[in-house]
Amino acid sequence: MKKGRLGYLFIAPATFHLVVFAIFPMLFSVYLSFFKWNLLTSERSFNGLANYAYAFRDPQFWNAMWNSTKYALLSVPLGMIVGLLVAILVNQKLRGITLFRTLFYIPAISSGVALSILWIYIYMPETGLINSVLGLLHINNKTDFLKNESLAMFALVFMSIWVGLGPRMVLFLSGLIGIPPSLYEAAELDGAGKLRSFWNVTLPMLIPTTFFVLITSTIGALQIFTPVYIMTQGGPNEKTDVVGYHIYVEAWSKFLIGIASAKSFVLLAVIVIISIIQFRVLKNQLEGYSTT
Amino acid sequence: MRSTTAVVIGLCLCVSGCKSPQARPEVVLHLSNWGGADDDAEYSRHINDLYRQFERENPGIKVEIESVPNEYVQKMILSFVADTAPDVLSLDASSAAVFVNNGVVKDLRSFVETDPGFKTSDYWPNVFSIDRRDQAIYAIPGDFTPLVIYYNKKLFDRAHVPYPSGHWTFQQFLDTAKKLTLRDKDGKVIQYGFNLTNWMPGWIVWLWNNGGDVLTPSGQAAAGALDSDKNVESITFLRDLITKDKVAPDLSQTAATGVDPFGNGTVAMEMSGHWEMPGFKNAPNLHLSDVGVTEVPTQLPQSRTVMYEVGFAMPKNAKHPAESWKLIKYLTSHLYQSSYQQTGIAVCARKDVAIERAKDPREQKFLDIVPSARGPWGANVVGYDFVEQEGKKMMERVLAGTDPRESLHEMADRIDGYFKVK
Amino acid sequence: MKKALSYAALTALGLFLVAPFVWMLLVSLQPNKAPIPTLDHLVPKHPAWSNYHLVLFEQPNLPVLRFFLNSVIVTFSIVLGQLFVSSLAAYGFARMNFKGRNYIFFIFLGSLMFSGPVTQLPVYLLVRSLGWLDTYAALIVPGVSSAFSVFLLRQAFSAVPNELDEAARMDGAGDFRIYSRIIMPLSGAALATSAAFCFFATWTDFFWPLLSTSSSNMRTLEVGLSVFKNSYGNTNWPLEMTATVLVMIPLLVAFLFSQRYFTKGIMIGSIK
Numbered sequence: 001m002k003k004g005r006l007g008y009l010f011i012a013p014a015t016f017h018l019v020v021f022a023i024f025p026m027l028f029s030v031y032l033s034f035f036k037w038n039l040l041t042s043e044r045s046f047n048g049l050a051n052y053a054y055a056f057r058d059p060q061f062w063n064a065m066w067n068s069t070k071y072a073l074l075s076v077p078l079g080m081i082v083g084l085l086v087a088i089l090v091n092q093k094l095r096g097i098t099l100f101r102t103l104f105y106i107p108a109i110s111s112g113v114a115l116s117i118l119w120i121y122i123y124m125p126e127t128g129l130i131n132s133v134l135g136l137l138h139i140n141n142k143t144d145f146l147k148n149e150s151l152a153m154f155a156l157v158f159m160s161i162w163v164g165l166g167p168r169m170v171l172f173l174s175g176l177i178g179i180p181p182s183l184y185e186a187a188e189l190d191g192a193g194k195l196r197s198f199w200n201v202t203l204p205m206l207i208p209t210t211f212f213v214l215i216t217s218t219i220g221a222l223q224i225f226t227p228v229y230i231m232t233q234g235g236p237n238e239k240t241d242v243v244g245y246h247i248y249v250e251a252w253s254k255f256l257i258g259i260a261s262a263k264s265f266v267l268l269a270v271i272v273i274i275s276i277i278q279f280r281v282l283k284n285q286l287e288g289y290s291t292t
Numbered sequence: 293m294r295s296t297t298a299v300v301i302g303l304c305l306c307v308s309g310c311k312s313p314q315a316r317p318e319v320v321l322h323l324s325n326w327g328g329a330d331d332d333a334e335y336s337r338h339i340n341d342l343y344r345q346f347e348r349e350n351p352g353i354k355v356e357i358e359s360v361p362n363e364y365v366q367k368m369i370l371s372f373v374a375d376t377a378p379d380v381l382s383l384d385a386s387s388a389a390v391f392v393n394n395g396v397v398k399d400l401r402s403f404v405e406t407d408p409g410f411k412t413s414d415y416w417p418n419v420f421s422i423d424r425r426d427q428a429i430y431a432i433p434g435d436f437t438p439l440v441i442y443y444n445k446k447l448f449d450r451a452h453v454p455y456p457s458g459h460w461t462f463q464q465f466l467d468t469a470k471k472l473t474l475r476d477k478d479g480k481v482i483q484y485g486f487n488l489t490n491w492m493p494g495w496i497v498w499l500w501n502n503g504g505d506v507l508t509p510s511g512q513a514a515a516g517a518l519d520s521d522k523n524v525e526s527i528t529f530l531r532d533l534i535t536k537d538k539v540a541p542d543l544s545q546t547a548a549t550g551v552d553p554f555g556n557g558t559v560a561m562e563m564s565g566h567w568e569m570p571g572f573k574n575a576p577n578l579h580l581s582d583v584g585v586t587e588v589p590t591q592l593p594q595s596r597t598v599m600y601e602v603g604f605a606m607p608k609n610a611k612h613p614a615e616s617w618k619l620i621k622y623l624t625s626h627l628y629q630s631s632y633q634q635t636g637i638a639v640c641a642r643k644d645v646a647i648e649r650a651k652d653p654r655e656q657k658f659l660d661i662v663p664s665a666r667g668p669w670g671a672n673v674v675g676y677d678f679v680e681q682e683g684k685k686m687m688e689r690v691l692a693g694t695d696p697r698e699s700l701h702e703m704a705d706r707i708d709g710y711f712k713v714k
Numbered sequence: 715m716k717k718a719l720s721y722a723a724l725t726a727l728g729l730f731l732v733a734p735f736v737w738m739l740l741v742s743l744q745p746n747k748a749p750i751p752t753l754d755h756l757v758p759k760h761p762a763w764s765n766y767h768l769v770l771f772e773q774p775n776l777p778v779l780r781f782f783l784n785s786v787i788v789t790f791s792i793v794l795g796q797l798f799v800s801s802l803a804a805y806g807f808a809r810m811n812f813k814g815r816n817y818i819f820f821i822f823l824g825s826l827m828f829s830g831p832v833t834q835l836p837v838y839l840l841v842r843s844l845g846w847l848d849t850y851a852a853l854i855v856p857g858v859s860s861a862f863s864v865f866l867l868r869q870a871f872s873a874v875p876n877e878l879d880e881a882a883r884m885d886g887a888g889d890f891r892i893y894s895r896i897i898m899p900l901s902g903a904a905l906a907t908s909a910a911f912c913f914f915a916t917w918t919d920f921f922w923p924l925l926s927t928s929s930s931n932m933r934t935l936e937v938g939l940s941v942f943k944n945s946y947g948n949t950n951w952p953l954e955m956t957a958t959v960l961v962m963i964p965l966l967v968a969f970l971f972s973q974r975y976f977t978k979g980i981m982i983g984s985i986k
Contacts, residue, residue, distance in 0.1 A: 006889055010806030011818065013799045017859035022825045025836030032836065038714070039373050040394040054713060060706070089723055100724045102973050104731055109969045111918045113940040114958040118738050121951070125544050127750040129737055136753065144544035149692060162731065219827055226920050230940070237689050251835050252925070253366060254678055256713060260835060271827050322929070336773070358929050359776065362940070371928040374847035551749045574747075 026268070033261035040255070051262035061263055063238055064246035065270070067153065071242055072221035074157045075164075080213055082161055083168025084206075090169065091176045101173075105166030116230035119159050120146065123231075146232055152240045156227055164220075168213055175209030176202070211282040215275060222271055243267055318352035319615050322378040324371075325357065326364035342631060346622045353615050365390065365677060372396045377607040379616045380623070383431040385422045385601040386493060386670040386677075392423065392430045393674050397605040399428040403617045410621060419641045422667040423603045431603025432624045433641035435633065437566035438597045438658065438665040439497050441589070445582045447472060447483055447560035456586040462502070462529055465589035469539035472560040485539035487546065487553050487562040488530060490691070492683030493668065494563055495530060497597050501590035502526040506683070507707075511673040514707035519700045527687070527696040534691065543691065554578070563588060565600055566658060569636035585657040587664070599665035601641065675714045682706050735962070742766075742955035750951055765956040778960070780931055781938035785964075788853045788923075788934060789916045795858030796912045797905060803859075804867030805893045809879065819868075822861040838925055852926040853934070857916060863908045870904030871897055906975040913968060935961055 033051050037044035055061050090101050107115065122129040123145035135141035145155040179202065187197040225244040228234060234241030234249070247267065251260035323343075343355045358378055360367045365387040371377045372391075383391060391397045404410055412420060415433055423431035441456070448455055453471045460468075469485025476482050488495070496506060504522035507514055517523075533540040546553055553559040555568075557577030573580050587595040604623050606616045622628055629645045639658050640646040650656040670676035686703040690696050743761040744751055746768065751758075770778050806812075807819050837856055838847075846852040878900070879892045887895070898905070923937045930938065939957040 004810070004812060007806045007810035007812035007815065010810060010889070010893070011803040014803035014822075014859045014864055015818065017799065018822060018825055018861065020840070021837060021856045021859075022833060022861075023821075025833040025840060028836040028839070029833065036713075038394075040369065040390075040396060058709075086727065089720065089727075092720060094717065094720060094724075097724075100728060103728050105973070106735070106966070106969065107731055109914045109918075109965055111920075111936055111958075111961045111965060113918075113920055113936055114738075114961045117940075117954060117958055118734050121737075121741070121750070121955075122734055124547065124750065127549070127752060129734065132753040142545075144547070147544050147547075165731070216826075235685065235688060237685060237692060252370075253681075254675065254710065254714065255369070257835065259713060264833075264835070268827065272824075275827060360928075360930075367928055370925070371848075374842055374928060375845075376848045376928055549749050551747075556749070576747075 029261045029264055033258055033265055035258045037257040038255045039257055044258075047258055051258045052266075054259055055262045055266060060238065060241070061243075061246060064234075064241050064243040065267075067239070067241055068222050068224075068243040070153060071157060071160075071224060072218055074154070075160045075221050076214065076217045078157065079161045079164050079168055079217060080210070083165060083213070084172045086165060086169045087172035087176055091173055101169070104169055107163045108166035110163075112226040113230060115159075115163060116227045119155075119227070120231050123155055147236050149236050149239050152232055152236055156224075156232070156240055159227060160221070160224070164217070168217075171209055171213050172206065175206045179205045207282065211278075214282070215278055218274060218278065219271060222267070222274075319612050320354045320356055321380060321612065321615055321619050322356050322358055323380045323619065324360060324364075324368065324378040325382040326360050326384075338635070339632065342628055346619065346628075349622075350615075350618055353618070355619065372607065379610060379612055380604055380606055380619050382434075383423060383603045383605040384670075385436075385599070385603070386668045388423055388431065388603075388671045389674045389676065391605065392425060393672075396608055397430050398608045398610055398613070399430060400432065400606070400617070400620070401427060401429050403613075404429055404432075407617070407621070414643060415641050416643060416646070416662065418662070418665070419599070419601055422599075422601050422671050423605070431605040432620050433601050433603045434624055434629070435638035435640050436599055436601035437638045438599045438661045439494060439563055439565050439588065440597070440658065440661055441561055441563050441586050442554060442568065442572075443561045443584045443586065444554065444557065444559075444578065445584055446579070447557070450474070450483065451560070455584055458587065459595060460587075460589045462589050462591055466529075466533070466537060466539070469533070469561065470537060473539045481538075481541075482558075484541050484553070484559045485561060486533060487559040488533050488540040488543075489546075489562075490543060490684055490687045492680040492687070493598070493600070495687070496683070497563065497588050498530055499523050499526045500596045500598070501588055501592060502529075503592060506679060507669060507673065511669060512711065514679070514704040514711075518704040518707070519697070523700055524697045527690055527700065530687075531690050531696065566636070566638045573636060583654065585654050585661075587661055595661075595664055597661060597665045598668050599662070600668060602638070603641075675710065678710055678714075679707050738955050738958055738962075741951055742959045744952040746952055747950055748952055762952065765952055766960070769953060769956045769960060776938065777930060778935075778938065781933050781935040782964070784850075784853075784932060784938075785917055785935040787850060788857075789913055791850075791854045792857040792916045793909050793912045795854070796860055796863050797909055799859040800863040800908065801867050801871075801898065801901075801905065802893070803864045804871050805889075805897055807864070808868045808871035809892070809897065810889065822864055825861045834921065834925065841926060847926055848928050848932050850932075853923055853932070856922070857919075860912070863912060866908050866911070867901070867904060870901050874900050903975060906972070910972040910975050913972070914965065917965060917968075935964075 032044075034047060034049070035044040036047040036051075086104065090097055090104070125131055125142050125144040126135070128145075130145070131141040131143065134143075143151065145151050183201045183205070184197055187201050192200060223244050224242055225248065228240055228242055228245040229248070232240040234245050243263075247260050247263050250256050250263060340357075343357065347354055364382075365384070368377070368381060369390060377396070381397075383397065404412060416436075419433045419436050422433065422436075423429065443456060445455060451472045451474055453468060456468065472483065472485035473481060474483040499505060499522070502522050502525060504520050504526060505517050508517045534542055541553060541559065549556065552571065552575070554562040555571055555575035555578050557575075569580075572578055572583055588597050590596065604620045606613065606620065610616050624642065626642060626644055629640050629642050630648065633640045633645055633649060639655070639662070640649065646655075646659060650659050668676075669679070673679075682703050686699050689699045689702075737756070740756050740758065741751065742765060743758045743763065745758070745760075745762045746765055769776075803822075807815060807822075841847055841852045841856065844851075846855070874897055878896055879887075882892050882896055917934075918936055919934075920936050920940065923934045924940075927933055927937070939961050
């Protein structure tokens with residue numbers, strides 16, 4: 001392919017859109033973070049670094065950052081492990097397996113609002129689905145999962161695994177299908193058992209897939225909003241007040257536009273740093289196995 | 293592919309301009325309120341007939357209703373920010389300050405003064421004054437309600453407890469609630485004395501009746517008011533209703549049933565506003581004739597309560613001020629109100645309608661309570677909704693076991709922190 | 715034996731994933747205003763189909779059909795827009811060479827990080843200053859291109875053998891011709907996948923339509939029915955679930971039709 005200018009024409013519409021609706025807003029958000037403004041008045045007053053100072057001193061902001069970290073640390077690895085296990089389960093030549101694959105995907109295409117309302121119901125004490133089943137087994141069925149300070153976060157994580165199962169399964173499945181059978185045959189010749197060839201062949205070959213799932217899941221987890229908005233509003237006692245929801249409240253409920261912008265920018269910085277670290281670590285792994 | 297391109301471009305062009313393609317009459321007035329999805333179809337039809345009547349009386353004006361049941365205040369603020377504010381909006385006293393103090397709603401004085409068909413003396417003065425600032429009038433009140441204690445006579449009879457009559461102290465209330473809480477022989481509660489909801493606009497009244505308050509008199513700070521000993525006492529009292537005295541069901545227990553326990557006939561008393569009445573009418577295990585109304589218990593010589601009012605306002609830069617005023621006048625007229633209030637949603641802000649309705653002794657009881665009611669903080673303090681959100685969290689913490697004093701201190705800190713930057 | 719175990723595991727998992735939906739349907743058929751049923755009363759003796767009539771047609775302030783129409787208009791415009799804009803860019807990145815190509819592509823990928831809460835506020839202000847709030851433009855234009863679909867399509871376009879366009883070039887075809895006559899027709903499955911992704915993401919988008927529209931005539935189904943709560947008092951679960959089922963039906967129907975491309979598609983998205 002020779003270098004030319006025509007390529008710019010092809011990417012122009014998408015690039016224009018990207019600049020207008022992603023890059024410019026981000027820069028504008030940085031600009032706003034230096035002002036005090038409540039959206040209703042027309043003038044905004046310059047506030048220097050005061051919004052950042054406020055953000056760094058605000059315990060509720062750090063509580064939210066911590067909650068998001070906790071959510072990501074729980075939901076991402078658990079979701080990935082479950083996704084991989086299910087992918088292995090459905091990577092078998094069984095009659096009707098496509099039906100199951102399709103079935104497992106349904107939660108992922110469902111409406112986030114509908115699912116959140118549904119899961120409020122599932123988590124209800126006594127009458128909720130989980131507690132009803134516990135009641136049938138004569139186990140304590142009075143737990144109010146979403147109102148319990150130590151359980152609410154786990155309730156959200158559990159739901160996220162349920163919702164995200166389908167896509168992760170399909171991703172890992174495609175990774176599994178892509179592994180050349182010759183590798184397994186070679187491992188077998190070397191006398192490796194099932195578990196060993198899983199460890200030595202399957203996992204290393206899945207690293208590119210894992211990388212993709214890890215980065216997208218982490219970004220997704222750090223930005224979780226709808227379930228919190230519908231199910232817990234950050235409660236009980238701010239135990240599920242994740243940073244996406246916290247910033248939403250600052251901006252759209254308290255109308256502290258400057259402070260919300262400063263906090264968004266801090267969040268963005270954190271996401272970028274995490275992505276770079278993940279990228280570095282996995283890239284090294286990737287290169288290590290690139291010979292296979 | 294070319295045809296697809298054309299379709300995309302065509303769509304973009306069409307999309308950026310037009311909103312709704314229907315033919316328009318001369319003036320369309322958009323009216324916003326927070327009526328939600330109604331499961332009461334009859335009620336909805338009734339209200340719609342009233343709007344159609346306005347259209348018949350004022351040819352050339354069409355009324356379109358925008359219902360915003362969730363986060364009404366936020367949506368209204370955003371509509372002002374977006375310059376898509378409705379022509380007439382319901383202004384709730386509990387959040388009026390955001391609109392009035394930021395100067396986005398119109399002073400209606402010039403209409404009030406020049407319109408011979410409008411008399412301010414038609415309205416209860418302390419209701420009319422809620423949306424006033426000095427001489428300015430930012431909304432015409434439609435209806436209002438003080439918060440009261442509802443009681444279920446049937447459950448009182450079952451427990452052989454006399455009905456409450458006027459002034460009562462916290463202790464008398466607690467004793468009553470204890471007697472009303474009945475258990476079966478296995479110790480399972482079959483009837484609770486009271487239903488406590490973690491809803492700050494409601495439970496703030498308990499603080500007032502113990503001589504405390506949430507903000508200092510200027511409304512500028514929480515520290516010095518919220519963390520007072522009196523409030524610690526009141527919050528402890530409320531907590532104990534559930535955790536120690538066990539005269540009120542646990543909040544999650546209530547949520548589990550999915551129905552209002554008072555309406556369901558399992559709780560003998562609850563504190564709420566007039567808006568419960570339509571629900572009581574339709575409640576499966578409650579007869580409206582069994583519902584009694586009395587004042588909130590108090591440690592003071594006279595009981596105090598809060599008054600939630602709804603008025604009608606228009607944006608400062610109203611597009612059709614004259615027509616909007618006609619609609620506001622209609623919505624607060626005897627004709628509309630006497631019909632609208634048959635739904636039983638509130639007490640009419642017009643004296644004539646309210647007095648007609650007070651032939652019902654229950655309605656009279658509401659009127660008796662009115663003089664002791666004051667407007668909510670949110671009518672004057674911008675950002676008071678934040679205070680109420682923090683109040684809810686504070687109560688959550690207390691019910692989960694945090695010390696009330698510590699919890700109130702934390703709440704005061706947060707409020708003052710927010711007031712400094714808002 | 716192993717087969718039986720696998721089926722047992724699959725069935726258990728299937729139940730776990732589908733039971734809540736069945737439950738949702740059963741609760742929606744409980745009589746209006748009924749309390750939450752216990753498990754043994756979950757199957758209603760007289761299914762209250764009237765709930766559906768009530769939600770669809772008896773809500774003067776809740777134009778459900780209008781919500782549906784809005785969702786259709788918005789979703790289809792965005793899907794078409796994305797297919798066009800993103801495929802053009804994907805072609806540029808996959809099959810053409812120009813200065814800074816890789817850097818620009820990297821920025822596209824990086825932009826996936828600043829979505830959600832980070833840019834919502836400035837995008838809102840931008841759309842406001844354009845005077846688009848509460849119009850279809852606000853709902854559609856910010857969505858007509860997505861870095862994700864550019865990425866997805868680039869992967870697919872790269873996989874088309876180079877010999878094909880070289881042959882076309884010999885015949886004097888230009889890039890736009892190669893794009894429209896060779897690459898696009900050969901990438902049907904990838905385009906369908908990208909469309910399917912876009913369809914579900916847009917149809918179920920909640921935050922942006924919630925923020926950018928204020929009148930009920932402009933709400934999408936997702937936002938419109940999320941407000942299916944009485945402002946006072948307790949949730950009416952049967953009607954709430956009815957609304958939820960109504961939101962789900964178009965999604966399930968669409969999924970049934972697109973499921974083939976869908977499950978295939980994520981594979982294209984993954985790095986091979």
